[in-house]
Amino acid sequence: xxxxxxxxxxxxxxxxxxxxxxxxxxxxxxxxxxxxxxxxxxxxxxxxxxxxxxxxxxxxxxxxxxxxxxxxxxxxxxxxxxxxxxxxxxxxxxx
Amino acid sequence: xxxxxxxxxxxxxxxxxxxxxxxxxxxxxxxxxxxxxxxxxxxxxxxxxxxxxxxxxxxxxxxxxxxxxxxxxxxxxxxxxxxxxxxxxxxxxxxxxxxxxxxxxxxxxxxxxxxxxxxxxxxxxxxxxxxxxxxxxxxxxxxxxxxxxxxxxxxxxxxxxxxxxxxxxxxxxxxxxxxxxxxxxxxxxxxxxxxxxxxxxxxxxxxxxxxxxxxxxxxxxxxxxxxxxxxxxxxxxxxxxxxxxxxxxxxxxxxxxxxxxxxxxxxxxxxxxxxxxxxxxxxxxxxxxxxxxxxxxxxxxxxxxxxxxxxxxxxxxxxxxxxxxxxxxxxxxxxxxxxxxxxxxxxxxxxxxxxxxxxxxxxxxxxxxxxxxxxxxxxxxxxxxxxxxxxxxxxxxxxxxxxxxxxxxxxxxxxxxxxxxxxxxxxxxxxxxxxxxxxxxxxxxxxxxxxxxxxxxxxxxxxxxxxxxxxxxxxxxx
Numbered sequence: 225x226x227x228x229x230x231x232x233x234x235x236x237x238x239x240x241x242x243x244x245x246x247x248x249x250x251x252x253x254x255x256x257x258x259x260x261x262x263x264x265x266x267x268x269x270x271x272x273x274x275x276x277x278x279x280x281x282x283x284x285x286x287x288x289x290x291x292x293x294x295x296x297x298x299x300x301x302x303x304x305x306x307x308x309x310x311x312x313x314x315x316x317x318x319x
Numbered sequence: 320x321x322x323x324x325x326x327x328x329x330x331x332x333x334x335x336x337x338x339x340x341x342x343x344x345x346x347x348x349x350x351x352x353x354x355x356x357x358x359x360x361x362x363x364x365x366x367x368x369x370x371x372x373x374x375x376x377x378x379x380x381x382x383x384x385x386x387x388x389x390x391x392x393x394x395x396x397x398x399x400x401x402x403x404x405x406x407x408x409x410x411x412x413x414x415x416x417x418x419x420x421x422x423x424x425x426x427x428x429x430x431x432x433x434x435x436x437x438x439x440x441x442x443x444x445x446x447x448x449x450x451x452x453x454x455x456x457x458x459x460x461x462x463x464x465x466x467x468x469x470x471x472x473x474x475x476x477x478x479x480x481x482x483x484x485x486x487x488x489x490x491x492x493x494x495x496x497x498x499x500x501x502x503x504x505x506x507x508x509x510x511x512x513x514x515x516x517x518x519x520x521x522x523x524x525x526x527x528x529x530x531x532x533x534x535x536x537x538x539x540x541x542x543x544x545x546x547x548x549x550x551x552x553x554x555x556x557x558x559x560x561x562x563x564x565x566x567x568x569x570x571x572x573x574x575x576x577x578x579x580x581x582x583x584x585x586x587x588x589x590x591x592x593x594x595x596x597x598x599x600x601x602x603x604x605x606x607x608x609x610x611x612x613x614x615x616x617x618x619x620x621x622x623x624x625x626x627x628x629x630x631x632x633x634x635x636x637x638x639x640x641x642x643x644x645x646x647x648x649x650x651x652x653x654x655x656x657x658x659x660x661x662x663x664x665x666x667x668x669x670x671x672x673x674x675x676x677x678x679x680x681x682x683x684x685x686x687x688x689x690x691x692x693x694x695x696x697x698x699x700x701x702x703x704x705x706x707x708x709x710x711x712x713x714x715x716x717x718x719x720x721x722x723x724x725x726x727x728x729x730x731x732x733x734x735x736x737x738x739x740x741x742x743x744x745x746x747x748x749x750x751x752x753x754x755x756x757x758x759x760x761x762x763x764x765x766x767x768x769x770x771x772x773x774x775x776x777x778x779x780x781x782x783x784x785x786x787x788x789x790x791x792x793x794x795x796x797x
Contacts, residue, residue, distance in 0.1 A: 238588055240401055240408075277394045277416075277593045283601035289336045289373035292343030293357040300361060301353070310352035311460035314403040317450060 226256040320558070321522040324550050325530075326485045326515055327439075327477035330492050331470050332502040333446065333510040334377045340445050340469035341368030341411065348508055356448070356463035362407035368596050370395075374469040375600060377501035378418045378443055379610045381471060384499050384617055387422025387438055389607055395443075395597040398589045403461050404448035412472075414591040417442035418600065419471075424495075425619065426487040427637065436488050437476030446470050471501070477516065477527065482546035486539050489513055490641075494618045498643045512537045517549045519557070528553070529563040533577060535570050545570035549577055621646055629653065629660035638668050644682045648689045655693020659700045666692060670713055687716045695723035708732050708780055736783045738790070741774075744782065745790050748773045759795050770795065 227235075232251050236243045243251065297310065306313040339346055342359035359366045382389040394416040397409040419441035425433050448463035473492060479485040493511055496502040504511050518530035533549055536542045548570075553563050568577040616624070618640050625636035625646075640646045645667070652663040671692060675685060695712055698704050704712060704727060715726040727733055735741060748770060749756060759766040774787050 238399070238590065275415075277599045278595065278597075280598060282598050284370050284598040286372035286375060287343070287369045289338050289371050290343065291338045291345045293338075293345070293355075295354040296357070297351075297353045300356075300358075300363075306458070308455065308458075308460065310354070311451065311462055312353065312403075313455060313458040313460055315459070316452065316455075316457050317403055317459045 227252055227259065231255075322519045322550075322554055323522045323524075324480055324482075324546075325477045325518045325520065325527055326479035326482070326546060328473075328475045328479070328485055328489060329514045329516070330473040330475075330489060331446075331512050331514075332381075332473065332492070332496045332504075334374050334469040334471055334501055335503050335510075336371055336373045336377070336469055338371060339467035340371050340374050340443065342467055344467065346468050348510075350464055352460075352462040353464060356466060360406075360463055360467040368411060368594075370597065370600065371469060374443060375418070375602070376610055377469075378441065378471055379602065379607060380499050380501055380614065381441055381473070381496065382419035382422065383607070383611050383614060384495050385419075385422040385424050385438055385441075387441065388420035389602060390416055390418055390420055391602055392416060393418040393442075393600045393602075395594045395600075396591045397594045398444075398591055400589060402447070402450075403459060404450045404463070404466065406448075406463065406466065410445060410447065411594055411597070412444035412591075413442035416599075418602075424488070424491055426484065426491050427633075428487060429483060431633065434478075434484065436478045436484075439474040439476050441471050441473040444470050444472055471496075477518075482543040482550070485515060485546055486543050489542060490539060491618075494641060498615060498618055500615075506537050506539075509537060513542060515542060515546055515549075517546055517553070518563070519550060519553045528557075529565050531563065531565065531577075532567045533570055534567055534580065541570060541572055544572075544575060545577055548575070552577065615643070625649075629664070631660065631664055635664045635668065639664060642682070648682050648685075651689035652693040652696065655690045656696035657700065659696050662696050662699060663693065666696060666713075670710065674713075674717055686719060687713065691716055691722045698723050698727060702734060702736060702783065703727060704732055704734050705780070705784055707784075708734065711780075732781065734783050735778055735781045736786065738786060741778070741782050741786055741790060744774055744777045745787070745794055748777060749794055756795065767791070767795070 229248050229252055232243070232248050232255065235255070236251075301307045301310075301312070304312050334340075336346060338344060339360060342357050344357040344360055345355045347355065359368055379389050381387075393413060395411050396414040398412045398414070399409045401408055417440045419438075421440070422438040424436050424438060426436055427433055446465050446468040448461055448466040451460040451462065454460060475488065479488055493504050496511070497504040502510055506512065513536045515533045515536060516530045517533060518528035520526065520528040531549060531553070533545050536545055549568065556563055567580040569580045570577050621640045622633075622636045625631050625639060626633060629636075631639070639649045649663060649667050652667060653660050656663050671682075671685065671687065674687075675682060692713075695704075695709060695716065698712075699706055699709050711730070712723050712726045712732060715721075715730065716723065720726055721729070752770070752773070755766050755769055759770075770791050771784075771787060774782055774791065775784070778787075
C-alpha cells in the first residue's frame, strides 16, 4: 500500500497542516511505511478478537448531572485574539 | 413514469440535562454569549471530558420507549472536521457501537392505517456552538454556550414513502421524547430538529436512487414543504435526462427553496476513530430495568386506554394524547366533570384548543384550569346550563371571571327547567305570531325553527331546549 503525492496533500488539508512541496516526498514515504505496517497486521486472523476501543480495560465513569462550572468568560476571552459583545470573533466563514 | 419517494430522517433531540454532556457547564437556553462555555467546551488543551450520567439514562429511556436494543457496551468516537463553532476540531459522537441499536415505531397515516418505521440507531453526541455571520464586518461571531449540549441523534431506516409519512414519524418521535421527558421538544429554540435524506426511484425498482440530505428543518411544516420541493426537483432532473448528485442541501424557508450547501464526496471525510479520552460505556441489565421502571405511560398505550376506558374515537384519542400535558389535562377534566368523557373530549379539543391557539398559549398556561372546565361540564350534564350557554360561561372563565358556578350565579345563566315558566313564554310567542302558526298548521314544518328561536330568545337562551321543543310541538298541533 503506498500513497500518492495527492493523497498526502489531501490528508494535510484535512488536518489543516501546511506542507511545503519539498517535504511532500518524505511524508509520502513515511506515511506509506505506516500503512505497510498496518497491511502486515491485517494479515493476522482476528475473527475471535473483540476490537479494542481503549487500552485500559475499564468502563467509563459517569458524572452526576450537576452544574459545577461558573462563568469565567472574561478570563478565557483575555487570551482570545478578538472578541466583541462576548463573542469570539474569527475570520468570516461563508457556507 | 411513476416514481417512488424514499425518505429517512436523522432527528436531533437535545437532551434536557442541567449540565453538558462532558462538562459541568450549564445548558440553560438564552444566556449571555459564552458565559456557559467552560474549558472543556472551549477545547482548551489538557482538559478531560467526563460523561454525564443523566444523558446516558435518557438515552436508555429512549431505547426502551421505542422497542430498541440498548447496547451493553458502547463507544465514543471523534468525528473530525474543521469549523469555528467546533473548537476541538472534532465532535465527540458515536460510530460503531451506538448506545441504542435497532428498534421500531408504529405511526398512524392519514387514512387511519398503521405503518411500522424502523429505527436504525440512536447515538449520543455533543452539539456544536453557534456562528453569527451577519453582525460583524468580515468576521464571524462565535457563541459556544451550546457547544457540548447533549444530543441524541435518532436515525431512521429509509422507510418513509411521502413527506406526510415523514412528518407523522417525526411527530411520533417528538411525542415520545417529550412524554418520557428527555427533551423539551422546543423546535423554535432548536431543541428538536431534523435532517432528511430524500431520494426517488422508478416504482418497482429495488435499488435506491441517489439521495440528497436536507438540513435545517426546524418545524413540521418545513419538513413537509422541503421534502416535497426536493422530490419535485429530483424527478425533474431525472426526467430531463440528468443525474441527481449526492449532496447536502439547505432549506430556505423565506424563499421556500432548497439550495446546494456542499457536495458530499468532497466534504465528508470525518476520519472517525475511538476517542482515547473516553472509556467504553457499559450498561448492565439492572440499570436498564431500573430505567424501565421510571417510564411513564407512552402515547400508544394511553391512546388505547382512552378509546377503551372513555369510549373515544381513534381520532379523538390521538388528538388528546398528542402531548402528555394535553392528556393529563383531559383526564383531570373528565374526573372533575363526573365522568363525562365525550363532552370533555369535545370541549378540550374544541373550544379550549381554539382559545389556546387564538391567544398563542400552551395548555399549561390556560386561564381555564382542567378542574374549572370539568366543573362547567358537570353543569351541562346535570342540566344547569345548556351547551349553548356553556360557551358564554367558558368565555367568562377564560376572561378570569371565576369558576363555572360563580359565573352562572353572577350572570343568572341557570337554565330554566320550570315547565310553568317555559309554558308562559311559549303561549306568549304563539299568541303573538298567529300568521306563522297558520303556516305551520298548513304543513310548513320549517316554521318550527322560528318558534324555537323566538322562545330561546325570549328566555335569553336559558330555557331547556328539549322542554321547549316538546311543549311547542304539542301546543302548535292546535
